[in-house]
C-alpha cells in the first residue's frame with residue numbers, strides 16, 4: 001500500500017497502513033440535521049467518497065460509517081420556532097441531506113446510525129468513564145473531566161494549560177473546570193419530553209461529542225483506521241471524541257483526516273452569515289455531475305471560494321471531458337458501453353501517483369485532461385486504436401472520481417435540469433397545438449393529442465384557471 005494521507009494528529013503526511021490487512025474502517029461525522037444542506041455542508045461527503053472509491057479501487061474492503069445527529073439544541077429551537085415536533089424537523093432535514101448525498105453521486109455508507117438510536121451505548125460509555133475517574137455527574141448533567149486525561153489537546157496540538165474553554169462550551173458552576181464538556185445534558189424546563197431519555201442521572205439527552213464516540217465504537221470496534229470530518233470539527237468536537245474514547249479504554253482512530261471549507265465572500269459558508277447556496281437549489285440550475293466536479297477537482301484540504309463564475313468554469317471543463325467520452329463512445333468499442341464498469345482499463349501511473357499522494361485530485365484531474373487532449377487528436381485523425389485506449393483510460397480515471405459521464409448515475413433524466421426544462425417546453429408545445437385544434441373546433445385532433453400525452457404518462461386536466469398537466473408514471 002503506497003497511499004499517503006495527511007494526518008491531523010501527526011500534522012504530517014503519513015504512510016497509510018490499515019489495522020487489518022485488506023480492510024479499512026472509516027468513521028465520518030455526518031450532519032446535524034437542523035436545516036437543508038448547503039454546498040459547504042456536503043463537501044466532506046464528496047471528499048471522503050473519493051477516498052473510499054480510491055480504497056475500493058485498490059481492492060480493499062471498506063466499512064464506512066457516517067452518522068446523523070438528529071437531536072440537539074438547534075434542532076429543538078428551530079422545530080419549536082416552526083411549530084413542528086423536533087423529530088419531524090430532524091427527519092425532514094435528514095431526507096434533504098440524503099437527497100443531496102445521492103444527487104451528487106456519493107456511494108451510500110455501509111451504515112448511517114442516528115444519535116437517538118444509540119442512547120444505551122452512550123449511557124454505557126458514560127458509566128465506564130465515571131468508573132475510571134474521567135467523568136462526574138452534577139445535578140442531571142454529566143461532564144468529562146479534561147484534567148483527568150493527560151492527552152487532552154494532543155489532536156490539535158494544544159497544551160491543556162493554554163486551552164480556553166471552547167466557544168460553544170456553556171459556563172456552568174456544576175463544572176469542576178470551565179474547560180470540562182458535557183457528556184450528557186439534563187433536560188431543561190420547557191423542553192419536549194420526547195427529546196429526553198431516562199438514565200441513572202435523570203432524564204436528558206446526549207452531548208454531541210459523545211454520540212460519535214459511542215457509534216464509532218459500536219460499528220467499528222474500539223480501534224479503527226480513519227476518522228474524517230470538516231476542518232471546523234477538529235476542536236472541540238474531535239478533540240473531545242478522542243479524549244472520551246481513549247479515556248474509556250478505546251484505541252480509537254489511527255488517522256485523522258479533515259477537509260477544507262467552502263467559503264463565499266471569503267467567509268465560511270454558514271446559514272448565520274447568510275452566505276449559503278443550498279444543494280437543492282444549485283442542482284436546479286447546474287447539472288449535479290458538474291457540481292460534483294467543481295467540489296472534487298480541488299484538493300480536499302484546500303478552501304473552495306464559491307462563485308458562480310468558478311462553478312461555470314468547472315462545468316465547462318467537465319463538459320470538455322464528457323464530450324470526448326461521448327464522441328469516442330459513439331465510435332463503438334466495449335470501453336464506451338454505457339454502464340460498463342469503469343476501471344477495466346489500467347490507470348495511468350501519474351494518476352495513481354497523484355491520488356496516492358494525499359488524494360491529490362488536482363494533479364489527477366490534470367492527467368485526465370491530458371488523456372482527453374490525446375484522445376481528441378486521435379478522434380480528429382481517425383486513429384481508432386488510440387481513441388479506444390484513451391476512452392478506456394479516461395473512463396477508468398473518472399470512475400475513481402465518481403465522474404464517469406456514462407455511469408447510469410448521471411444518465412439523462414436522472415437529475416438533469418435541462419431535461420426538466422425540455423420536458424416542460426415540449427408538453428407546452430403539444431398543449432398549444434391542442435388549444436389550436438379546439439379553437440378551430442377540430443375536437444378529434446384535440447382529443448388525440450390529449451390521449452397521446454396520456455399514453456406518455458402526461459395527464460392533462462382542463463380547469464377554470466387553464467390547462468394543467470402532471471406526470472402520472
Ligand SMILES: [Zn+2]
Nearest residue numbers: 029212237241
Ligand atoms: Zn462526530
